[in-house]
Amino acid sequence: MMFKPKKLLAATALFAGLLSAPAFALPHVVILATGGTIAGTGATSTTTIGYTAAKLGVDKMIESVPELKQVADVRGEQVAQIASESMTNEVWLKLAKRVNQLLAQKDVDGIVITHGTDTIEETAYFLNLVVKSKKPVVVVGSMRPATAISADGPINLYNAVTLAGSKEAIGKGVLVSLNDQINAAREVTKSNTSTADTFRTPDLGFLGYMQDNKPHFYRMSTRKNTADTEFDVSKLDKLPRVDVVYGYANMDRVAMDADIAAGAKGIVQAGVGDGSIAAQMMPAFRDARKQGVVMVRSSRVGSGIVARNGEANDDKEDLVVSDTLNAQKARILLMLALTKTNDTKDIQRMFYTY
Template sequence: MTTFASALAVCTALLTSAAAFAQDKLPNVTILATGGTIAGTGATSTTTVGYTAAKVGVERLIEAVPELKKVANVKGEQVFQIASENMTNEHWLTLAKRVNTLLAQPDVDGIVITHGTDTIEETAYFLNLTVKSTKPVVIVGAMRPSTAISADGPINLYNAVTLAGSKDAVGKGVLVSLNDQINAGRDVTKANTSTADTFRTPELGFLGYMQDNKPHFYRQVIRKHTAETEFDISKLDSLPQVDIVYGYANNNRIALDAFVKAGAKGIIHAGVGDGSLSNAMKPGLVEARKAGVLIVRSSRVGNGIVARNGEANDDELDFVVSDTLNPQKARILLMLALTKTTDSKAIQKLFYTY
């Protein structure tokens, strides 16, 4: 019995040691939860619209996917608990600072951020410009609440943690991962109000796919991002006011004038076509620029390059063009640019860099 007990103790010790070694070999991934549909609940299992977002805490999200233990050593933090339409500049600054603090720690290999889908693309681009690390940062959400039949949150979270812990994701910039697809934070946009395949990178395409519990990359982002950027938000508590004015038939300058009067430092004009300016809107934009407000011509179309000196003489008007950034992302870059400079030529260079 003594010999058997000794042998059993040795076997137990070896198994415990092996299990500990296996855990030590796994990447360390921190999940920062901010709310959204992935943390939402509905009245019934078939409620996929009209549900309440941001109800489930990060620990319950992790507990719902026990398979996470097989791909990473996971920790969770509840940073916010909001629906993402309520995301503000102050939320972004808080989140970016926390991400930078965590990624500076040697025992953190990657970050996953759970987020509402409505403004995922904006948060992703903000972090893409302000995170100061090459370690993976993956933003994930869901199109169905956690209580729904075939809720997509658990598999999306599993894939996001796998991706954040992968060496293949290092240096790729901030990533958005849902529906087994990997998109770049700079280029991705929400393309459908309700379907699970809503996140797309029109024309430029996905970076890759999640399959067989690992990422498969097929392209990379050439524009500078994360550790390569010049934006330092470590001492910022606020960002300059930048607003978006939408172009449409029979439009007017009422909203534009109101934004300028309210103290806007920059205006994104989401013009029709190639960022065209209507006869009703152009005088207001010219007056705003002469008053010191930075004007960026973007497009409501959502695809393509806004050509400098195309639909307006940008050199003469001292305007900036957004390149391929949609209006909501152009707003983010202009806000950060205005923390560095108010020179329009320098800001135009930033739009061609990031």
Template sequence: MHKKLTGRWLLTMVSLLVAVAGAHAQTARLPNVTILATGGTIAGTGATSTTTVGYTAATVGVQQLIQAVPELAKVANVKGEQVFQIASESMTNEHWLTLGKRVNALLAQNDVDGIVITHGTDTMEETAYFLDLVVKSRKPVVLVGAMRPSTALSADGPINLYNAALVAGSQEAVGKGVLIALNDQIHAARDVTKTNTSTPDSFKTPELGLLGYIQGGKPFFYRASTRKHTADSEFDIANLSALPQVDIVYGYANMNTVALDAFVAAGAKGIIHAGVGDGSLAAKVKPGLVAARKKGTIIVRASRVGQGILARNGEANDDELDFVAADTLSPQKARILLMLALTKTTNTKDIQRMFYTY
């Protein structure tokens, strides 16, 4: 009898040890994902459950965001860090430099497999493209946000956060550049834009197309960007404490040079001209742009249209004027690339090469 009990006890203990070892092995196989929180609607709260506009952004902390999605523990070993707590319309160059340096420091660690950044949607595409140009790793970096605050009926933040962690921890996302994951879709930082003021399907890549989908707990990629990014980028912010001043001048009927002149007088090192159509230069504005260039300000012609290639030497003789063409970049993303370009050179031919590279 004693031998039978001893045998059963040993068998039970062995079974328990095997189960515990299996559980540890399963946990060990999960990727390590760090969530960097910066605020935004995903961390916002409203007065009622039906408040989807007029809410207060950036009130919920990162740990509360994580606790609201217990399913995260099934797809990754998650850690949270509050980097900022702001609405994204208040994002600055200084915020970008701080965030970029923190991302690079974390990705250099062996115990970090990917990063998720919670962010307000207003400037998410800009932060994503900045990181796409300065992150020095092929590990996944995924930005995520929400179009509805955390207190709203059918809040989109929790599922978006879950999906973002899933993508950030996946092998499929390695080497794809900085991504935005929203509404069960995966977009490239360079090409995506916010297209609607309030609906959950706001983020789209109109012409070039999204990269893939998230379905059934798995990311599916169908294409990748051909432009250089992240580990292949020539830009380095490790020793930067500030970025050059670059401003955007918006084109419209009856346009004048008031804004342009003010920016140049305020010390702008570069101007993005968000022209009408194919970046056309209004008769009243062209002399001001030419004068600014002669003073040393770099002029990049972009378009307010939102789609298409900005043709070099199309609506203006860029070679003669010594201007740069923005290619397919939106004015707000052209600004980011020009700021980083100006940390390397003021040669317009080299800057034009960068616009055709990134």
């Protein structure tokens, strides 16, 4: 059988196209930048303390890691440009809404959020509760500014983009990835002021590691997250005020009363030990409940379960316990819970669910 000239030309063009086409399509990953040390600069290459955070824009960060083009089709957006100690509820709502808009698009396979490390665990957990997609969302930062010798930002960003574009990360909830390690947003916490291995999951351990340009998962978080939660921020323009009161010897009710006077609808106590309430604080707890303020017992210890009816009669006093959530994350869940209900039994259910 002989090809006619036109058919021969068409077949040649098709064959040439197949040869020039990539072996596989790269995932589409959007990087949403919020600032932080990963976008920071120092006076010298050895400045790792006293640098200025949130100086570089998202385009500069992408340009600084050309290897990203090998693992994903990447584009970026600047959502905020702040050091993460200045993170606000307003930025969280803006970020969450944009994440949900992007993940609803067929041409977006995953999201990476660059972020300062001081509150990275809080932003990640907030998103873990309000993102409405099973597609990967990875929050990433660095402990050294971009100008430092051995800056960890570029490799962290590369790993985060690789993770966000991977099929293995689908349905795992929001992830925090630094230092070649993968952590669950609900469980991870910053444990050291300055070292690169600062992010840890007390008791439970990492979900897995980034190695050989791919994720290796060894376990999953069992709590409901993302698309399986009951929270919806699409129509919210603000969140209820919830404050944290720290427990210590000789504490009094001044701070708690001030928070409630300022309009707090909920209070989380980072109590000593198993979330213990000092004898002199119990009247303040009772007064708060009479005013309709929801009270949550958490712990300053950093790991372990806060036992219901353990160090306080939670049933009698109508209190909520945080389970294994630290105080800063308990605050986030309580804020979202209060957008749904004031019923303490229902809120306690949420703490055992998420």
